[in-house]
Amino acid sequence: MxxxxxxxxxxxxxxxxxxxxxxxxxxxxxxxxxxxxxxxxxxxxxxxYFTPDYADCAAYAASTTSYRQDLADLLGLPSAVLEAQSLLQPAASGEARYEQVAADELGTVYRVTIPVAEGLHAYGLFLRPPGAGPFPLVVAQHGGQGTPELTAGFFGSANYNDMTRRIVRRGAAVFAPQLLLWEGGRFGPRFDRRQIDTRLKQLGISIAGLELYKLRRSLDVLLQRPDLDAARVGMAGLSYGGFYTLFAAALDPRIAVAVSSCYVNDRYAYPWSDWTWPGAGVRFLDAEVCGLICPRPLYLEGGAADTVFAANGFLTESARARAHYERLGLGERFSAVLFEGGHEFNTGAAPLDFLFSHL
Missing domain, CATH: 1.20.5 (Single alpha-helices involved in coiled-coils or other helix-helix interfaces)
Structure with a gap:
């Protein structure tokens, strides 16, 4: 230099x-x-964007078909496309494997493993009441850090407040699936859900889309049972389970009635990565997803003392959801309740009264 x-x-x-x-x-x-x-x-x-036909129930239901496909596309859930790309291949066998765990005064408890695609299975609990049936089937969905065993009260019930067995006591069979949400270390191996979601999104799917696919395929298998009434299917869930309940019912009209607890809210206030997809904000926030359940019955609840999701957001978004039902003159098919409680499944009778009145 x-x-x-x-x-x-x-x-x-x-x-x-x-x-x-x-x-x-x-x-x-x-x-x-x-x-x-x-x-x-x-x-x-x-x-x-979301302009269904409110002329009557039949017109409304017909007009939501394309929106339902749009939501599936948003999540990476168009199964025909995924199967054509060889990302999801049909399972070699459609038979579920049941392992009896116990029999008590409420009926028989099984651990069930269901093939949903080549190399993929769903796992959960299946609780069957005594008698011949056919029984209504209710999917009881746990939330974050949870398991089917926890919702069933096998070793305490946390904030689920005995949700699963309360449903069985009313005479329904219950499928309580396990999602990739358990508390790592306590209930199984540790994992990074966000990273898994990112890896799936690179493939055009998402963690939510894949788990909703597994739920749908689980119903395909379970509803072949002669002791279950395929015309009477409901779903109830808390928190993350409330999310999966809302979206599963929106995507699958076989779910005749849905109870979503402590989820519906202002999604801009809670933009969690696995609840967020490109373009969702201009097409589907929570109220629009509720619109894909309408005219089927829908019960929403939030805890007045919920420290996870603010009550004001629940009230605002559930009011938007209510409008779909009121425009069709179906106010009795929709309920939004702010109950005196925290981030928990309501201990009162209201959510299950609503569920079973429509099953």
Whole structure:
């Protein structure tokens, strides 16, 4: 290096490391302001997009078919497409494997493993009441950190408040599936759900889409049982289970009535990565998903003392969901209850009274 170059380099401009900070702060402020504005405008975009036919129940149900496929596409759940791409191949055998665990005064308890695709199985509990049937079937869905055994009260019940056995006591068979949500270390191996979701999204699927696919295929198998009434299928779930209940019922009209506890809310306030897909905000937030369950009966509840999801968000979004039913004159098929409790399945009779009144 020449002395002339060395001298010039010694005079190169320098500044304190925070000199550009105000520009970066402006970049962040602009981004936050722009996103907030887009979120506000998305309400109009959703209103223009989601325009089912409210002429009557039949017209409404027919008009939601294309939206249902759009939601499936959003989640990466168009099974025919996935199967054509060899990402999901039909299971070699459609027979479930039942392992009897116990028999008590409420009936018989089985661990059930169900083939849903080549190399993929669903696992859960199947609780069958005494008698010949045919029984209604209710899917009882656990939430985050949970298991089917926990919802059934095998070793305590946490915030599920004996949800599964309360359903069985009313005379229904229950399928309580396990999703990739258990408390790692306590109930099984540790895992990174977000990373698994990212890996699936690289393939055009999502963790939610794949688990909803497994739920759908589980119903395909279970509803072949002669002791179950395929015309009387319900689903109830808490928290993450409330999410899966809402979306499973929206995608699968066989679910005749749904009870979603402590999930429905302002999704912009809770943009969890596995509840978020590109374009969802301009097509499907919670109220629009509820619109795909309508005109089937839907019960929503939130805890007034819920420390996970704010009550105000539940009240606002459930009011938007109610509008679908009221425009069809079907207010009795929809209920949204803010109960005196926390992030838990309501200990009162209301959710199960609603469920069984429509089964």
């Amino acid at each position: 020449s002395e002339d170059n060395a001298g010039r380099e010694g005079q190169l401009y320098r500044e304190p490391e925070d000199a550009g900070n105000r520009y970066r702060a402006a970049q962040l402020d602009e981004m936050e302001t722009w996103i907030a504005a887009q979120q506000r405008q998305s309400a109009d975009r959703r209103a223009r």
